[in-house]
Amino acid sequence: MGMIGAGTLLECLDDARVERVLAVVRKPTGVRHAKLEEALHHDFYDYSSLQGRWPGFDACLFCLGVTSVGMAEAPYRRITSDLTLAVARSMVAVNPGMVFCYVSGKSTDSTARGRVMWARVKGETENALLALPFKAAYMFRPGYIQPLRGVRSSTAWYQAVYDTVGLLYPVLRRLMPGAVTNTATLGRALVRVAAAGDPERILEGRDINRVGDPA
Secondary structure (H helix, E strand, O other), X not given: OOHHHHHHHHHHHHOOOOOOEEEEEOOOOOOOOOOEEEEEOOOOOOOOOOHHHHHHOOEEEEOOOOOOOOOOHHHXXXXXXXXXXXXXXXXXXXXXXXXXXXEOOOOOOOOOOOOOHHHHHHHHHHHHHHHOXXXXXXEEOOOEEEOOXXXXXXXXXXXXXXXXXXXXXXXXXXXXXXXXXXXXXXXXXXXXXXXXXXXXXXXXXXXXXXXXXXX
């Protein structure tokens, strides 16, 4: 489970409105909790073995993603767009009453026609998700995300950056409230929007902090 997924899982387990969580993962999370069930799954383009489970859930908080650094468009599109839409289409086919929350990224290109490859692919993915007949779909566009609550990146040099920037995080958050958030705030925002909705279908950094910061 990635950094954003791990942070979101903690917030799900802490929120009284969340009765149970099904974590679809490649390997065990190592987390033990009465609310949590893990589904070990290895083909993230085929959900036929899990499709019968989707009607039992009200929302999907989709946190899987990959950096575009060093990637050509075709493999990036396969992971970012094809994989995301595979699970979304599997879910909406049997549970259109579900809310789908997708973690995208700051500066995503909603026109899907720009020159920046990753932003264009993310924009295409967002547009496709918004067009699916879910009860509701929300796109979350965080900028910099500081890991909190013991959450760590599995990429060593990423974590080294987080360890360094973490010393300045409170200052950065005050100076750039629309560009900086943390895993706890993002996780709470995902849960709260899934449960109660939001006027914005695309939540930028300030929206994420508005919804997800402690009351």
